[in-house]
Amino acid sequence: MEVSANSHAVQAAPLPVDLADGVFPAGCPSRTVLDHVTSKWGVLILLALSEGEQRWSDLRRRAEGISEKMLAQTLKTLERDGLVRRDAQPVIPPRVDYSLTERGYELSALLVPLVAWAFENAEDIVNGKR
Amino acid sequence: MEVSANSHAVQAAPLPVDLADGVFPAGCPSRTVLDHVTSKWGVLILLALSEGEQRWSDLRRRAEGISEKMLAQTLKTLERDGLVRRDAQPVIPPRVDYSLTERGYELSALLVPLVAWAFENAEDIVNGKR
DNA sequence: CAGTATCCCCAAGGATACTG
DNA sequence: CAGTATCCTTGGGGATACTG
Numbered sequence: 001m002e003v004s005a006n007s008h009a010v011q012a013a014p015l016p017v018d019l020a021d022g023v024f025p026a027g028c029p030s031r032t033v034l035d036h037v038t039s040k041w042g043v044l045i046l047l048a049l050s051e052g053e054q055r056w057s058d059l060r061r062r063a064e065g066i067s068e069k070m071l072a073q074t075l076k077t078l079e080r081d082g083l084v085r086r087d088a089q090p091v092i093p094p095r096v097d098y099s100l101t102e103r104g105y106e107l108s109a110l111l112v113p114l115v116a117w118a119f120e121n122a123e124d125i126v127n128g129k130r
Numbered sequence: 131m132e133v134s135a136n137s138h139a140v141q142a143a144p145l146p147v148d149l150a151d152g153v154f155p156a157g158c159p160s161r162t163v164l165d166h167v168t169s170k171w172g173v174l175i176l177l178a179l180s181e182g183e184q185r186w187s188d189l190r191r192r193a194e195g196i197s198e199k200m201l202a203q204t205l206k207t208l209e210r211d212g213l214v215r216r217d218a219q220p221v222i223p224p225r226v227d228y229s230l231t232e233r234g235y236e237l238s239a240l241l242v243p244l245v246a247w248a249f250e251n252a253e254d255i256v257n258g259k260r
Numbered sequence: 261c262a263g264t265a266t267c268c269c270c271a272a273g274g275a276t277a278c279t280g
Numbered sequence: 281c282a283g284t285a286t287c288c289t290t291g292g293g294g295a296t297a298c299t300g
Contacts, residue, residue: 023174023177023178023192023193023194024174024194024249026195028252029252029255029256030248030249032252032256033248033255033256034173034245034248035170038168038170038173039168040168044153047153048153055281055282056281056282056283057281057282060282062153064153064154064155065156067273067274068274068275068282068283068284069273069275069284069285070272070273070274072282072283072284073273080258081255082254082255082258082259082260088282092280092281093281094281094282094283095281095282096281096282096283101260103251103260106247110240110243110244110247111244113240114168114237114240114241114244115160117236117240118160118163118164118167119154119160121163121233122158122159122160122163123159124212125159125163125211125212126159126162126163128210128212129212130212130231130233185261186261186262186263187261187262190262197293197294197295198262198263198264198295199264199265199294199295200294201263202262202263202264203293218262222261222300223261223262224261224262224263224300225261225262226261226262
């Protein structure tokens with residue numbers, strides 16, 4: 001696997017949002033959105049789609065280990081959130097393409113570095129290396 | 131609440147990691163790390179700590195809604211992952227400070243924009259606005 | 261103050277079968 | 281192919297009580 005990223009020490013960025021007390025209020029919409037977006041399968045789907053349009057069966061294969069139920073559920077949630085677009089062709093057998101909306105792309109651009117970081121640091125972390 | 135961030139359309143960034151088939155292998159360490167880091171409470175704790183050292187009781191208050199059990203569990207996981215440092219003073223009553231390690235800061239620098247984005251888009255998303 | 265220890269429950273999510 | 285429907289289990293996680 002090829003890896004290329006900025007692994008030089010990043011200094012703590014000042015919070016762009018004022019979260020003085022309470023990182024987020026308990027019932028806050030941001031919590032919900034964050035939960036959708038950072039959900040186990042949500043991240044994987046969003047990431048897969050960041051490489052371009054994919055069919056249901058592609059996504060099933062690429063998000064290795066996902067069940068049909070969870071794929072359907074995750075896609076619906078992301079679609080409702082306006083992050084994923086569903087394009088169903090009226091043909092037989094059916095063909096459905098999933099892709100990111102503009103907002104979805106915006107998000108994936110933030111997700112990609114995070115996932116790349118996880119990928120790069122995974123070994124050290126699970127092995128307890130500092 | 132004060133907000134300042136780059137909300138102009140971000141174009142799809144090319145994936146820095148080659149994930150040709152399978153976003154991630156099922157048993158992959160990155161999956162584990164990603165799960166820790168993007169867990170419901172993990173994000174909130176990491177974010178709170180990105181503003182500096184905090185005590186147990188601070189964290190409990192700031193991650194509004196968290197139970198003692200989940201706070202303990204989340205902190206332990208993050209500590210094992212080398213993202214959070216625990217500093218216990220041998221005084222009575224006990225005083226324990228939590229802070230980010232260097233790796234933790236590196237991560238939080240990636241998390242902050244994500245959370246900021248969620249915060250900015252939350253309203254539109256839950257209201258179904260495009 | 262900073263946690264542990266227990267009990268307990270519900271719903272997230274897997275497996276399987278079926279369908280337009 | 282692209283899903284839906286159903287059943288069923290497990291463990292995530294809340295509430296509460298206790299402790300050094």
